[in-house]
Amino acid sequence: MLRIDNVSKRFGGLVALRNITLEIRKGELSGLIGPNGAGKTTLFNVVSGFLRPTEGQIFFDGKDISGLPPHELAMRGLVRTFQGARVFPKLTIRESLRIAGHLPLGRGARRQPVIPDVLHEFGFEKYADEPAGSLPSGVMRELGIAMAISTGASMLLLDEPAAGLSAEEVANLQRVIRRVHAAGVTVWVIEHNLHFLMGLVERAVVVDAGGMIADGLPGEVTRDPRVIEAYLGAEAHAAG
Amino acid sequence: MLLDIAQTAVDGLMVGGLYATVAVGVTLVFGIMGILNFAHGQMVMLGAYVAFYSVTTGLGFWPGLALAALSMALFGLILERLIFRHTLTDHMAGLTVSLGIIMVVEHLASAVFTPDHRTFDPPLAGSVRFAGMTLSAQRLLVLALVLLLVGAFYLFLQRTRFGKAIRAMGQNRTGAALVGVQITHVTAAVFAIGSAMAGAAGALYGSLFAITPYMAAAPLMKGLILTVLGGLGSVPGAVAAGFLLGLAESFGSRYLSASFRDGYGFVLMIVALLYFPTGLFGVRGTARV
Amino acid sequence: MKPIALVARALPYVGWLLLAALIFVPAYGGSRYLVYIGTLIALQAALATSLNLIVGYAGQFAMSHAAFYGFGAYASAILINSAGLTFWWSIPAAMLAAAAIAAIIGYPALRYTGGVYLALITFAFGELARLTAANWQDVTGGPMGMRITYAPEALFGFNFANSRGMYWIAVAMLLVTLAVVFFIQRSRFGRALIAVREDEVLASFLGIDVMRHKMIAYVISSALAAMVGTLYAPMMSFISPELLSVHETISLVGIVILGGAGTLAGPIVGTFVFLGIPELLRIESLYRLVVLGVVIVLVVLLMPQGIVGVANRVLKRWQRPKPAPPPAEAEN
Numbered sequence: 001m002l003r004i005d006n007v008s009k010r011f012g013g014l015v016a017l018r019n020i021t022l023e024i025r026k027g028e029l030s031g032l033i034g035p036n037g038a039g040k041t042t043l044f045n046v047v048s049g050f051l052r053p054t055e056g057q058i059f060f061d062g063k064d065i066s067g068l069p070p071h072e073l074a075m076r077g078l079v080r081t082f083q084g085a086r087v088f089p090k091l092t093i094r095e096s097l098r099i100a101g102h103l104p105l106g107r108g109a110r111r112q113p114v115i116p117d118v119l120h121e122f123g124f125e126k127y128a129d130e131p132a133g134s135l136p137s138g139v140m141r142e143l144g145i146a147m148a149i150s151t152g153a154s155m156l157l158l159d160e161p162a163a164g165l166s167a168e169e170v171a172n173l174q175r176v177i178r179r180v181h182a183a184g185v186t187v188w189v190i191e192h193n194l195h196f197l198m199g200l201v202e203r204a205v206v207v208d209a210g211g212m213i214a215d216g217l218p219g220e221v222t223r224d225p226r227v228i229e230a231y232l233g234a235e236a237h238a239a240g
Numbered sequence: 241m242l243l244d245i246a247q248t249a250v251d252g253l254m255v256g257g258l259y260a261t262v263a264v265g266v267t268l269v270f271g272i273m274g275i276l277n278f279a280h281g282q283m284v285m286l287g288a289y290v291a292f293y294s295v296t297t298g299l300g301f302w303p304g305l306a307l308a309a310l311s312m313a314l315f316g317l318i319l320e321r322l323i324f325r326h327t328l329t330d331h332m333a334g335l336t337v338s339l340g341i342i343m344v345v346e347h348l349a350s351a352v353f354t355p356d357h358r359t360f361d362p363p364l365a366g367s368v369r370f371a372g373m374t375l376s377a378q379r380l381l382v383l384a385l386v387l388l389l390v391g392a393f394y395l396f397l398q399r400t401r402f403g404k405a406i407r408a409m410g411q412n413r414t415g416a417a418l419v420g421v422q423i424t425h426v427t428a429a430v431f432a433i434g435s436a437m438a439g440a441a442g443a444l445y446g447s448l449f450a451i452t453p454y455m456a457a458a459p460l461m462k463g464l465i466l467t468v469l470g471g472l473g474s475v476p477g478a479v480a481a482g483f484l485l486g487l488a489e490s491f492g493s494r495y496l497s498a499s500f501r502d503g504y505g506f507v508l509m510i511v512a513l514l515y516f517p518t519g520l521f522g523v524r525g526t527a528r529v
Numbered sequence: 530m531k532p533i534a535l536v537a538r539a540l541p542y543v544g545w546l547l548l549a550a551l552i553f554v555p556a557y558g559g560s561r562y563l564v565y566i567g568t569l570i571a572l573q574a575a576l577a578t579s580l581n582l583i584v585g586y587a588g589q590f591a592m593s594h595a596a597f598y599g600f601g602a603y604a605s606a607i608l609i610n611s612a613g614l615t616f617w618w619s620i621p622a623a624m625l626a627a628a629a630i631a632a633i634i635g636y637p638a639l640r641y642t643g644g645v646y647l648a649l650i651t652f653a654f655g656e657l658a659r660l661t662a663a664n665w666q667d668v669t670g671g672p673m674g675m676r677i678t679y680a681p682e683a684l685f686g687f688n689f690a691n692s693r694g695m696y697w698i699a700v701a702m703l704l705v706t707l708a709v710v711f712f713i714q715r716s717r718f719g720r721a722l723i724a725v726r727e728d729e730v731l732a733s734f735l736g737i738d739v740m741r742h743k744m745i746a747y748v749i750s751s752a753l754a755a756m757v758g759t760l761y762a763p764m765m766s767f768i769s770p771e772l773l774s775v776h777e778t779i780s781l782v783g784i785v786i787l788g789g790a791g792t793l794a795g796p797i798v799g800t801f802v803f804l805g806i807p808e809l810l811r812i813e814s815l816y817r818l819v820v821l822g823v824v825i826v827l828v829v830l831l832m833p834q835g836i837v838g839v840a841n842r843v844l845k846r847w848q849r850p851k852p853a854p855p856p857a858e859a860e861n
Contacts, residue, residue: 048734074736082734088727099724103736105717151736276645326830335590335648336786337829339779343822347815457775461656468649503660506653510637 001026001155001186002047002078007056007066009039009046009210016042018210020056024155024188029181031201031218032190035230039210040190041083044157048080049073060155075103077111077154081161085140089133093124093143096132100150111152114183118146122176138169142176155186162196174200194222194231206230247375248494249487254379256486257386261441263466263478264393265434270467271474272409272430275324275334279341281460283312283435286345287442288451289353295360301447302363308443309436316435320428328427342456349453362447382444389440390479393433397475406430458502465509484508537847544794552700556693564692568764571699572757573804575706577784577796579753582710584782585790586719587746588726589639590648592778596655597627597751599773601758603662603669606768609679616681620759627755628748635747639740655775662770674769677762695764702760706753711793713749722746726791780818783825789835798836 002024009017017039024030034040045051047058049070058066060078073079088096097118098105104112115121119128122142127135132143141161148156158177162170177200181187191197197204197218204221206214208230214221221227266280287308294304319341327333362378369375397403405426408416416423449455466485470477485505492504555567580594604626605619614622638650663672670676680690681698688694713719724732725739733739762768780803788799803821832839 069738070733071736071738074734079736080734082731086728086731088724088731090727091723095720095723099720099732099737100735102717102721102724147735270645276648323826323830331645332588332590333829333833335645336782337826339782340822340825340829343776343779343783343818343825345822347819347822351815351819457656461653464649464652503657503664506657506660509653510650510657 001028001061002188003059004043004047005057005059007043007046007053007058009042009051010054015210017046017053020207020212022205022212022215024186026186027181027184028203029177029187029201030189030203030205031197032188032205032207033192033194033197033221034207036192038208038230040192040207041159042210043207044080044159044190048078048157074151074153075110077152078157079148079151079153079155080157081141081144081148081159083159084163085137085144087132087135087140087143087147090131092129092131093135094119094128096143096147097150100147102151104150104152109152111154113150113152114154114185115149115180118150121179122146136169138165138172141165141169141173145176145180149180149185153185156180156188158187158189160190160192162191162193170196198222244494248490250375250383251379252487252490253483254383254386254486255490256483257383257390258441258445258482259462259466259485260390260479260482261386261437261444262460262463263470263482264390264475265437266463267467267470267475267478268406268430269434272406273324273328273334273427274331275327276331276338276464276467277324277434278335278338278460278464279319279345280338280434280438280463281456281458282342282345282349283315283438284442284445284460285349285451285453285456286315287312287439288446288455289349289358289442290439291443291446292358292360292451300363301360301443305440305443308439310439312439312442313432313436315439316432317428319435320431324431325424325427346453346456353453355453357450357452358446359450360446378447382448385444386441389437393437394475394479402426402429461502462505465505468509469512533847537844540844541794548797555696561692564696568692568696568699570800570804571696571703572761572764573781573784574797574800575699575703575757576754577781577788577800578703578706578710579750579757580778580781581785581790581792581796582713582753583746583750584785585792585795586710586714586726587722587743588791589743589747590645591651591747591750592648592775592782593631593634593651593655593658593751594754594781595775595777596651596658596773597631597754598758598761598777599662599768599770600627600630600658601755602762602768602772603675603758604755605759606675606677606679606762607668616679616759616763617684620756623755623759624752628752631748631751632744635744639743639747652775655773655778659770659773659775662773669770672770674767674771677766677768680763681760692764695760698760699764702757706757707793707797709749709753714793718742718745723791780821783821786833786835787821787824787828789837789839789841792835792837792841795835795837802836 004020004022007017007020008015020043032040032043042051046053049065049068049072052067056066057064060073060076063076065073065076065078088099091099101113103109119125124139124143124146127139132140135143145156145158145161161177162173165173174196177187177189189197189201201218203216204214204218205212206221206224206227208226213226213230214224216224262280262284265283266277269275269277269280290308290311291301291304294307295301299307323337323341324334327337362381364377364381367374367376368380397407405416406429409423409426416426445451445455462485466478466481469481469485470479485508488504488508489502552567552571555564576594576598580591583589583591601623604623605616608614608619608622609616634650634654638647640646662669665671681695683689689698713722721732721737721742724735724737725742729739758772761772784799784803785796786799787802788797789795803817828835834842
């Protein structure tokens with residue numbers, strides 16, 4: 001569904017991504033992990049059209065999408081969320097979801113959302129007319145995902161959805177992600193927190209220092225000595 | 241012919257220096273506070289009136305120049321404390337309140353000072369003959385003074401501790417706060433300094449041209465144009481662009497059309513925005529000092 | 530439902546009915562003076578409503594509105610005097626020309642986020658337009674302006690050439706502008722504009738072509754300003770480059786903010802407060818502008834939603850059957 005072909009990204013002399021090649025298959029629920037500064041977010045930024053790759057190509061549904069602007073990608077069904085909770089703080093949930101329905105509501109819409117009534121399905125009714133900025137942060141993250149779904153997305157890129165949430169909120173969020181996946185959306189989640197991912201995804205891609213160092217079942221990946229080194233090394237640096 | 245060109249160039253530099261004096265204030269305030277203060281030109285106008293009343297009440301031009309700078313610094317401090325401090329994070333709000341301030345200051349000035357054109361006698365009269373050119377002595381004095389002002393200002397930014405704090409803030413507000421820069425003090429000081437420069441520019445402007453309550457539009461426009469040309473937030477950029485614009489206008493009105501004088505800058509600015517959106521000195525496209 | 534909720538629901542309709550009633554006052558019972566003021570208010574309200582589209586809904590700070598207004602006046606006068614167009618045909622012609630210019634100006638100005646570039650370019654364009662009007666003697670009559678001797682022709686047997694006829698044109702222009710904004714506000718396009726205003730980046734990731742939406746809003750808003758300008762010329766029988774001055778735009782921005790940016794009724798309320806009340810009380814225009822300046826600053830600092838924005842919030846609170854539970858606090 002998503003094929004990343006030998007993608008590199010440099011900022012001046014700094015190499016942020018080095019020859020990344022991988023494929024995410026239709027219907028997968030996979031994770032992207034790595035220590036801080038490994039290039040996870042840069043990779044998402046390149047794939048989601050926020051940054052243009054310096055080298056290499058990205059294919060979505062078999063078509064070259066490298067360098068296309070975000071709204072074109074959304075039109076093709078590839079939508080991302082942002083670290084933390086990026087919502088329209090002054091607009092209510094109802095208004096936000098209608099805005100997110102921009103594409104499916106348009107003439108000649110290519111796709112409809114896999115979950116037609118997110119407001120009900122995600123249990124937003126009691127908050128529906130509250131401004132999004134005043135919601136609890138767990139609900140805000142769920143709203144971010146709900147908005148992405150409402151665009152009619154066939155693949156979601158979730159950028160650290162669980163950061164800073166309480167245990168209960170994390171459990172809710174995992175349920176929401178599973179629900180979305182079960183409805184047929186391909187999901188790729190960045191997460192720094194391994195525990196969150198391990199219980200959720202069926203495959204994990206690991207990056208460190210801009211390169212891909214492992215790719216496989218979550219259980220196997222965490223036993224990979226290079227992954228352990230990358231994480232422990234990073235923690236040792238952080239501690240020192 | 242050559243003489244004519246030289247004379248036109250000196251005229252251009254003189255006017256350009258005045259523009260630069262206005263523009264450094266605009267660009268600095270934008271670079272530090274993210275506020276595009278459209279009311280900056282009103283300070284030029286008020287500064288000119290301060291100088292006018294100083295000269296006509298017999299206080300003299302030099303105290304008038306100092307008073308213009310000081311009173312505008314104070315006015316700037318008051319505006320910052322009462323208004324702009326509260327719109328820091330919001331471009332739109334900053335712009336809008338500056339429009340409101342323009343309306344208040346301009347129309348009050350027109351009520352108090354009357355809309356009549358005013359002029360005062362400059363400290364230097366007569367002209368200087370130099371290498372075959374006839375140059376007005378006052379124009380030369382103004383050129384020397386603006387060079388001094390802009391130069392001193394630049395040295396202040398580069399050399400003093402406070403100037404370094406200002407530059408640090410222009411690059412990274414949060415970072416500067418972390419290393420102990422007192423954000424609120426620096427912000428207030430930047431506003432005051434920028435306003436003082438505008439006040440001084442006004443006094444100098446008034447020694448050459450007629451003063452009216454509605455004169456602010458021209459220096460403001462020039463200041464804004466330069467701010468864009470020089471790269472939003474770049475002080476050296478604003479200065480360089482100031483002289484460039486002065487020369488462009490001077491040559492444009494001498495050899496093309498004088499009545500379109502104020503239009504050349506806008507043409508320059510629109511072209512610049514089309515092809516060099518980050519300005520002459522704004523290489524990275526972020527606000528710099 | 531509690532009576533207060535009923536009142537809250539009914540109030541907006543009462544407001545619109547009141548406006549509808551006000552429209553007929555100058556037409557039937559009014560003196561010449563009232564007709565004149567009515568025309569002025571209708572034109573100003575139409576202008577503010579069209580500016581609200583780009584400033585209030587799309588959140589883009591365009592400072593060229595008066596320039597397009599003046600452009601409309603000049604373009605239609607020149608087309609009528611030199612090209613022999615009728616007044617009615619000069620309206621779409623001026624609007625089309627304004628739309629084309631807005632597209633050319635808008636493209637470089639709207640590529641960047643943050644609004645500052647748009648403010649600067651549109652400001653420069655406005656001043657350039659004013660200078661052109663002041664300097665192009667042969668066509669515009671230069672700084673002394675242009676006498677207007679034509680009047681709108683009769684249409685469908687209705688005489689528009691007198692002041693009452695022009696009043697109806699002004700009202701029609703206000704209604705057209707309101708209708709455009711009303712339908713945009715209700716449309717998919719309008720919701721996308723609001724998304725752009727609230728967060729451009731997020732909007733683009735939800736599939737909204739930000740640049741295109743901003744451009745269309747700017748073009749429509751500018752073309753509507755030109756439309757209003759076409760009537761200004763025969764109504765005042767005189768146009769001058771001052772019409773294009775940035776000060777006009779500043780007052781318009783003030784009116785929109787005061788009334789409530791991004792609300793349908795805001796610009797109309799703002800116009801009544803700014804123009805109607807002081808005119809009826811005969812307050813000198815100089816002080817009116819000083820007061821408007823103070824009010825702009827206060828509104829931005831203290832109630833950025835404007836009069837209508839605040840009123841809407843109060844009405845919404847009254848409409849609720851019981852007080853809403855206090856919103857839970859965000860954790861980070």
